[in-house]
Amino acid sequence: MSKKAILALIIAILIPIVGYLSLKIMSDKAVIMPRKYFIDDVITSQKDGRTSTDTIWHKTKNFTLVNQLGDTVHLYDIKGKAIVFDLFFTRCGSICPKLTKNMAKLQQSFITGGNAMQKIDTSVVQFISLSIDPEHDSVSVLKNYADKFGVNPDNWWMLTGNRDSIYDFIFNELKIDKLTKEPVTPEFPHTSRFVLLDKEYIVRGRMEQPYSGLDSTSLSVLARDIGLLMLEKDKTQKSELLIQILNLKWLWVIIAVIIIAFVVMMFMPLKKKIN
Numbered sequence: 313m314s315k316k317a318i319l320a321l322i323i324a325i326l327i328p329i330v331g332y333l334s335l336k337i338m339s340d341k342a343v344i345m346p347r348k349y350f351i352d353d354v355i356t357s358q359k360d361g362r363t364s365t366d367t368i369w370h371k372t373k374n375f376t377l378v379n380q381l382g383d384t385v386h387l388y389d390i391k392g393k394a395i396v397f398d399l400f401f402t403r404c405g406s407i408c409p410k411l412t413k414n415m416a417k418l419q420q421s422f423i424t425g426g427n428a429m430q431k432i433d434t435s436v437v438q439f440i441s442l443s444i445d446p447e448h449d450s451v452s453v454l455k456n457y458a459d460k461f462g463v464n465p466d467n468w469w470m471l472t473g474n475r476d477s478i479y480d481f482i483f484n485e486l487k488i489d490k491l492t493k494e495p496v497t498p499e500f501p502h503t504s505r506f507v508l509l510d511k512e513y514i515v516r517g518r519m520e521q522p523y524s525g526l527d528s529t530s531l532s533v534l535a536r537d538i539g540l541l542m543l544e545k546d547k548t549q550k551s552e553l554l555i556q557i558l559n560l561k562w563l564w565v566i567i568a569v570i571i572i573a574f575v576v577m578m579f580m581p582l583k584k585k586i587n
Contacts (some may be wrong), residue, residue, distance in 0.1 A: 345544060346508065346516040346537045350487055372485045372513040377442075377473035380454040381465055387513065393467075394437045394538045395509040397486060398525055399501055401445035402457045407504050411525040412461045415439055415506075419468055421535055434467040437538050442482065444501055446472040486515065492522060506534060510541045 350370035357364055374388045387395075398415055400408040422433045443449035449457075454470045463470065471478075482488050482501050489496045492505040506523040508516050516537070517523060524530040 343540065345540055346518055349491070349515045349517060369514045370487075372509060372515065373481075375473075375477065375481050375485075377471040377478070378451060379465070379469040379471055380451065380458045380463070382451045385469060385471070390438045392511055393435065394511065394541045395440060395513070396437060396534070396538070397440050397442060397507040397509070398505075399444050399482065399488070399503055400441050401443055402449050402453055403445065404502075407502075407526060409461075411504060411506075412441070412457075412463075414525050414528075414531055415441065415468070416461055416463065418531055418535060419464060432464050432466055436542055437467065439468040441468070441470045442478055443470065443472045444478070444482070446475050446478055491515070491517065506531075508534065508537060508541075510544070516541065 348369045351367055352370045353368040355366045355368065357366070372387065374386055376384060376386055379385050396415070396418070398411050400411055402408075419432060419439055422436055423431065443454065449472045451472065454472055458465065458468075458470050479498070479501070483498065486507050488501055488503060488505065488507065489498075491507060492503055494503050494505065496503050504524050504526045506525045508523060510516050518533065518537070521530060521533055523534045
């Protein structure tokens with residue numbers, strides 16, 4: 313085999329691998345993901361003379377509340393989904409009905425494509441409406457309110473429970489007062505802001521365009537970001553395709569043999585000249 317043929321073979325083998333890695337790097341940079349908001353800690357460590365930092369993002373703690381069906385539910389019951397929160401109360405005559413209508417539209421936007429029964433795809437996102445008036449908003453009141461707005465309970469909880477627990481979750485876990493420019497009082501957190509959590513229960517969003525439950529453009533951004541979070545990969549895990557390539561031991565043996573053969577053939581004429 314000629315040197316040109318060997319070189320062509322090497323290039324033919326390496327191009328797909330180099331192309332894949334290049335596309336992966338470029339695609340990771342092309343999409344701007346919704347940012348993480350709150351830092352709990354930054355850990356600095358030393359290894360081999362190098363200093364590295366690890367950011368510990370605020371992970372929203374679990375809760376135990378009751379939904380409109382009377383079921384006791386927990387935040388950590390939700391696995392592998394994006395989560396969207398809003399705050400409301402059933403006696404609200406101002407923004408709450410509009411927030412609920414828009415949340416319903418958002419839920420409907422995740423209808424499974426081509427399904428004759430128009431079934432909601434519950435595997436992507438969980439919607440949660442927290443009552444800020446739990447003393448009045450009993451299970452039966454929430455159920456009537458949910459039915460009025462056509463709420464599908466398969467992936468939308470309207471929650472009530474202990475007032476102190478709900479308010480502690482709103483301010484210390486969702487940190488709603490830090491997410492919005494609207495005045496939010498500790499006594500009654502009434503806001504139009506929707507809050508987005510990722511699959512790790514970390515608050516995500518866009519500083520330049522908060523998720524307003526009253527704005528259709530903002531809701532479109534939220535719907536897109538839900539999709540982005542579901543496509544987000546764990547950066548601590550290698551790509552499955554890359555793992556498959558690395559596991560092709562026979563391919564790497566062939567590449568190594570070809571490279572060695574090529575190097576030997578390149579230096580053979582030089583050795584003859586020296587002799």
